[in-house]
Amino acid sequence: MSAPSLLWRGAALVLLLLFITAPQLFAFAFEPLTVNGAPAIYNQGSLLSLTLSHLRIVFLATLASTILALGLGIFVTRPSGREFLPLSRSLVNIGQTFPPVAVLAIAVPLVGFGEKPTFIALFLYGLLPIFENTLTGLMEVSPQTLDAAKGMGMNPRQRLFQVELPLALPVILAGIRLSVIISLGTATIGSTVAAKGLGEVIIAGLQSNNVAFVLQGGLVVALLAVLIHDGLGMAERRVSAKLGRAADEVS
Amino acid sequence: MSSLRSSLSLDRLGSVIAVLIGAALFASPFVIYRANRIVAGEGRMLADALPPSGSVGVMVLALAVAGCAALVRAPLIRLAAASIGLCAIFPAVGWSAGFITPPGNTFARVSPALGFWLLALAFALLAADALTRLRLSPWARLAALAVAAGAVALLLVSGAWNDLSLLKEYAGRADTFWREARQHLWLAFGSMAAACLVGLPLGILGHRVPRLRNAILQVLNVVQTVPSIALFGILIAPLGYLAAHVPLAAALGIRGIGAAPAFIALFLYSLLPVVANTVTGLRQVPAAVIDAARGMGLSARQRLWQVELPLAPPVILTGIRIVLVQNLGLATVAALIGGGGFGTFVFQGIGQTAIDLVLLGAIPTVALSFAAAIILDAIIDLTRRGSP
Numbered sequence: 001m002s003a004p005s006l007l008w009r010g011a012a013l014v015l016l017l018l019f020i021t022a023p024q025l026f027a028f029a030f031e032p033l034t035v036n037g038a039p040a041i042y043n044q045g046s047l048l049s050l051t052l053s054h055l056r057i058v059f060l061a062t063l064a065s066t067i068l069a070l071g072l073g074i075f076v077t078r079p080s081g082r083e084f085l086p087l088s089r090s091l092v093n094i095g096q097t098f099p100p101v102a103v104l105a106i107a108v109p110l111v112g113f114g115e116k117p118t119f120i121a122l123f124l125y126g127l128l129p130i131f132e133n134t135l136t137g138l139m140e141v142s143p144q145t146l147d148a149a150k151g152m153g154m155n156p157r158q159r160l161f162q163v164e165l166p167l168a169l170p171v172i173l174a175g176i177r178l179s180v181i182i183s184l185g186t187a188t189i190g191s192t193v194a195a196k197g198l199g200e201v202i203i204a205g206l207q208s209n210n211v212a213f214v215l216q217g218g219l220v221v222a223l224l225a226v227l228i229h230d231g232l233g234m235a236e237r238r239v240s241a242k243l244g245r246a247a248d249e250v251s
Numbered sequence: 252m253s254s255l256r257s258s259l260s261l262d263r264l265g266s267v268i269a270v271l272i273g274a275a276l277f278a279s280p281f282v283i284y285r286a287n288r289i290v291a292g293e294g295r296m297l298a299d300a301l302p303p304s305g306s307v308g309v310m311v312l313a314l315a316v317a318g319c320a321a322l323v324r325a326p327l328i329r330l331a332a333a334s335i336g337l338c339a340i341f342p343a344v345g346w347s348a349g350f351i352t353p354p355g356n357t358f359a360r361v362s363p364a365l366g367f368w369l370l371a372l373a374f375a376l377l378a379a380d381a382l383t384r385l386r387l388s389p390w391a392r393l394a395a396l397a398v399a400a401g402a403v404a405l406l407l408v409s410g411a412w413n414d415l416s417l418l419k420e421y422a423g424r425a426d427t428f429w430r431e432a433r434q435h436l437w438l439a440f441g442s443m444a445a446a447c448l449v450g451l452p453l454g455i456l457g458h459r460v461p462r463l464r465n466a467i468l469q470v471l472n473v474v475q476t477v478p479s480i481a482l483f484g485i486l487i488a489p490l491g492y493l494a495a496h497v498p499l500a501a502a503l504g505i506r507g508i509g510a511a512p513a514f515i516a517l518f519l520y521s522l523l524p525v526v527a528n529t530v531t532g533l534r535q536v537p538a539a540v541i542d543a544a545r546g547m548g549l550s551a552r553q554r555l556w557q558v559e560l561p562l563a564p565p566v567i568l569t570g571i572r573i574v575l576v577q578n579l580g581l582a583t584v585a586a587l588i589g590g591g592g593f594g595t596f597v598f599q600g601i602g603q604t605a606i607d608l609v610l611l612g613a614i615p616t617v618a619l620s621f622a623a624a625i626i627l628d629a630i631i632d633l634t635r636r637g638s639p
Binding site for chain 2: 033083084086087089090091093094096097098099100101102105106108109110181184185186188189192193199202203205206211214215217218219221222225226229
């Protein structure tokens with residue numbers, strides 16, 4: 001990564017941290033947007049705690065979907081699960097035509113308001129990219145490589161953990177990154193069903209017709225998403241480099 | 252091929268589906284009855300949901316499908332079984348609604364319950380598996396979609412579902428429904444068209460000027476990363492300013508909240524897939540072909556129009572498929588900022604905890620993205636086949 005782009009990201013990170021910890025410092029920038037003396041900075045909760053609960057639910061949901069998606073992806077590519085492979089590929093295709101909002105909305109009447117429906121929506125929707133990329137990664141391992149591993153006397157378990165998974169890892173990580181980014185957005189919408197998160201700021205702004213709230217909520221979520229996307233991308237390149245593969249090959 | 256053997260050995264996937272059908276029939280209510288729109292409901296098992304002949308009929312049929320799923324491997328037979336199952340339960344749930352609702356009672360609501368959804372899921376899984384294994388041609392897939400759409404339309408028009416809660420929600424807001432439907436389609440397709448108008452030339456430019464390509468793609472990548480509601484929020488500020496200070500903008504209907512920021516946000520999201528796929532589509536033309544064209548004395552402009560662009564459609568269409576499915580889903584969020592669309596019902600329904608209202612917004616959205624994905628996949632396959 002070039003020096004100027006690193007500098008940009010560093011500046012964005014500092015700005016973000018400064019804003020969520022001491023938002024009042026920036027009040028002057030948002031004041032022109034308010035009318036009738038409305039507050040310029042979100043005052044119904046600390047931005048820091050909203051950011052933390054936002055990140056917590058995204059992290060927990062992604063962790064859960066990674067475990068299940070990885071397990072399923074490994075299962076359907078083993079001989080014992082082959083019969084499920086064609087169906088699971090079409091299910092991933094069909095599942096991705098479901099908008100995350102629909103999943104969220106349908107979960108509410110079933111489990112009530114709050115974090116639960118948001119978690120369910122994030123978890124279910126997060127499964128798809130990870131599962132798809134696990135399948136792609138595992139199926140892209142060339143038969144010659146597997147034959148060579150077999151020839152070296154590796155048993156199926158060793159082949160999986162020492163050959164297939166390491167080779168598929170960069171693609172799987174790309175799936176996890178995609179899933180995290182979708183979850184960050186869906187968690188924002190989760191605030192409409194009373195999950196604690198940064199969407200609250202935007203929704204509060206929309207309800208009280210306060211553009212300053214809407215803008216600062218939008219900017220914090222946007223910066224957060226862009227920085228996390230970048231950070232995970234860097235981690236991916238690190239991993240691929242360690243595995244001796246050029247990053248361009250997998251992206 | 253194992254599918255041709257159609258031996259009587261147990262099929263793993265089929266067994267899972269059979270278990271699902273069993274759980275749906277014997278352990279889950281088929282429909283939910285509620286005395287009015289928002290009170291908690293009570294489940295009715297299949298046996299109590301239909302007159303005896305009906306419930307026995309549905310049960311026998313569903314068990315037959317379960318047996319078929321577990322034992323028969325030929326995809327065509329499994330597809331037929333799944334279709335018969337779906338053709339039985341979909342009218343049955345409407346019939347059940349009419350049967351359970353006390354005569355003359357206009358407040359009572361009947362909606363499909365877990366058992367119905369599990370049956371529908373099991374049959375749909377069986378059908379999806381069979382269709383995947385059959386590897387249908389693009390035209391056959393389009394025909395299958397048309398048959399399914401026709402069947403649903405028939406159920407809706409015939410009034411077989413009129414006693415269901417979902418359609419009662421619709422009956423109360425038929426006008427709004429079609430207005431929001433038009434708005435939803437306009438948001439999704441309009442922003443896609445705008446993105447094509449801007450994105451295709453941008454992609455061609457990026458193809459010609461590599462330095463520009465990286466810059467464009469990087470900026471669009473960042474835009475794509477921004478969550479939808481955040482982007483809506485960020486756009487509200489400048490658009491509101493524009494509306495307040497530029498009379499022409501206000502006259503054109505541009506306001507801080509409403510359809511304008513939603514349209515622009517969808518447009519911005521659509522640019523990345525269109526531009527990136529145009530660049531990829533143009534780049535994947537083999538170097539030998541370009542050399543041959545150059546050797547024939549074609550100028551750079553002629554090469555673009557006569558060689559590179561005609562070969563690129565499948566990849567560009569893939570980008571458009573991504574855009575369309577993404578836009579149809581994201582347009583739901585537009586309702587949060589007053590942009591209309593099916594999201595209006597979804598968020599109203601969330602506010603009232605009325606699941607049927609949520610479904611009234613969610614089902615058409617899902618159906619539209621699903622149909623768009625199938626249709627565009629078929630078109631992509633057809634253009635692939637057309638070009639060598």
